[in-house]
Amino acid sequence: DAGVIQSPRHEVTEMGQEVTLRCKPISGHNSLFWYRQTMMRGLELLIYFNNNVPIDDSGMPEDRFSAKMPNASFSTLKIQPSEPRDSAVYFCASPTDLTSGSSYNEQFFGPGTRLTVL
Amino acid sequence: AQKITQTQPGMFVQEKEAVTLDCTYDTSDPSYGLFWYKQPSSGEMIFLIYQGSYDQQNATEGRYSLNFQKARKSANLVISASQLGDSAMYFCAISTMNTGFQKLVFGTGTRLLVSP
Numbered sequence: 001d002a003g004v005i006q007s008p009r010h011e012v013t014e015m016g017q018e019v020t021l022r023c024k025p026i027s028g029h030n031s032l033f034w035y036r037q038t039m040m041r042g043l044e045l046l047i048y049f050n051n052n053v054p055i056d057d058s059g060m061p062e063d064r065f066s067a068k069m070p071n072a073s074f075s076t077l078k079i080q081p082s083e084p085r086d087s088a089v090y091f092c093a094s095p096t097d098l099t100s101g102s103s104y105n106e107q108f109f110g111p112g113t114r115l116t117v118l
Numbered sequence: 119a120q121k122i123t124q125t126q127p128g129m130f131v132q133e134k135e136a137v138t139l140d141c142t143y144d145t146s147d148p149s150y151g152l153f154w155y156k157q158p159s160s161g162e163m164i165f166l167i168y169q170g171s172y173d174q175q176n177a178t179e180g181r182y183s184l185n186f187q188k189a190r191k192s193a194n195l196v197i198s199a200s201q202l203g204d205s206a207m208y209f210c211a212i213s214t215m216n217t218g219f220q221k222l223v224f225g226t227g228t229r230l231l232v233s234p
Binding site for chain 2: 031033042043045048050055056089091093095102104105106107108109111112114
């Protein structure tokens with residue numbers, strides 16, 4: 001298994017531009033999480049999906065951020081328009097199994113996308 | 119709401135020595151899971167070890183062990199025989215039953231530097 005795949009690995013854009021980050025979870029994992037990591041705020045959960053349905057988007061900072069999961073093997077996180085304060089590393093993660101009710105919920109992280117907004 | 123506190127922004131240890139990274143948690147949920155992740159300078163998040171709230175024994179994974187003190191709400195990570203490759207950021211995290219164990223809440227991390 002290739003693990004969680006994210007693209008691009010690095011993105012540099014100018015303020016006001018639209019940015020789209022992509023994620024392919026581990027095959028067979030029915031859930032997907034998007035996190036943002038900054039020096040100031042640490043690792044923050046933005047949104048997560050179960051079976052392609054958004055469950056909790058309370059961490060999405062504002063309306064400029066949107067996320068979709070059109071199918072079990074693909075998700076996007078879009079920022080429009082981007083701002084310098086959006087500069088961060090964005091991680092996608094897929095967990096072992098959220099449906100079992102077990103407290104064991106290891107999340108497999110992708111390599112992250114380092115976003116720089118100038 | 120659940121919370122993780124990691125009070126050590128940085129720790130230093132010499133190679134081959136043991137080191138303890140502190141983690142305290144706050145939750146009113148009786149059922150929860152505790153996790154430690156390692157983030158080397160390359161940036162990826164690597165799962166290290168897990169402890170369930172009802173587990174009777176402390177978790178161990180190779181050189182990693184978790185010193186779980188439930189009454190004190192602490193879940194410290196112990197790395198034995200430190201290696202240069204252990205230099206990284208270490209994050210403690212919790213998931214709780216009231217969120218269906220579906221969310222991980224992370225601490226702010228501890229940066230460990232292992233010197234020769």
